Amino acid sequence: MCDILNVLMGRRSVRKYRKDPVPEELLEKILEAGLYAPTGMNRQQTIILKITDPDTVRSLGFINGRLMGSEGMDAFYGAPAVLAVLSPKDDPTAVEDGCSVIANMLNEAASLGLGSCWIHRGKKQFETPEGQEILRRAGIDPDAYLGIDNVIVGYADGPQPEAAPRKEGRIFSL
Numbered sequence: 581m582c583d584i585l586n587v588l589m590g591r592r593s594v595r596k597y598r599k600d601p602v603p604e605e606l607l608e609k610i611l612e613a614g615l616y617a618p619t620g621m622n623r624q625q626t627i628i629l630k631i632t633d634p635d636t637v638r639s640l641g642f643i644n645g646r647l648m649g650s651e652g653m654d655a656f657y658g659a660p661a662v663l664a665v666l667s668p669k670d671d672p673t674a675v676e677d678g679c680s681v682i683a684n685m686l687n688e689a690a691s692l693g694l695g696s697c698w699i700h701r702g703k704k705q706f707e708t709p710e711g712q713e714i715l716r717r718a719g720i721d722p723d724a725y726l727g728i729d730n731v732i733v734g735y736a737d738g739p740q741p742e743a744a745p746r747k748e749g750r751i752f753s754l
């Protein structure tokens with residue numbers, strides 16, 4: 581049995597990537613980890629849009645950057661792949677399930693030696709006309725799905741960042 585705590589403690593957000601694409605078989609493992617995440621009442625309705633087409637990754641990264649007020653910034657930090665997570669708008673645990681899927685994928689990426697980072701503004705990015713067009717191209721109905729957030733993945737360009745010390749006083753017991 582591998583000690584998953586080592587993976588959880590070793591995972592760091594990576595914000596600088598090499599251009600090399602992520603091999604498809606590794607992306608498949610990350611996606612599989614997402615599919616095995618717990619979901620409310622095991623509904624398994626959260627979906628993942630895997631984007632590796634460079635032009636589409638970059639345009640979504642720039643849309644996301646614009647939404648954070650940084651026009652012209654690629655909010656995906658040059659990562660070669662993004663896994664965008666969406667849930668049906670009418671799912672009562674849409675956001676929770678999406679976050680569960682994201683966490684699994686981040687940790688699987690770390691276990692495979694890949695860099696990754698959770699990127700926010702998934703809801704807003706798929707409310708833009710350009711974001712909605714990306715969904716339509718993938719066969720996803722933008723009226724039916726809520727963007728949750730994104731996982732960017734790639735090979736880290738540079739050393740692994742240090743973990744911030746953990747804040748005290750966050751565990752309570754009875």
Ligand SMILES: Cc1cc2nc3c(=O)[nH]c(=O)nc-3n(C[C@H](O)[C@H](O)[C@H](O)COP(=O)(O)O)c2cc1C
Pocket residue numbers: 591592593594595697698699700701741743744
């Ligand atoms: C809900 C959520 C949203 C986040 N959004 C972003 C983001 O938009 N851009 C970014 O660079 N990092 C983002 N992060 C990553 C956090 O900044 C990062 O997890 C935190 O600084 C701790 O660093 P670590 O992941 O290396 O432990 C997000 C993390 C979470 C959980």
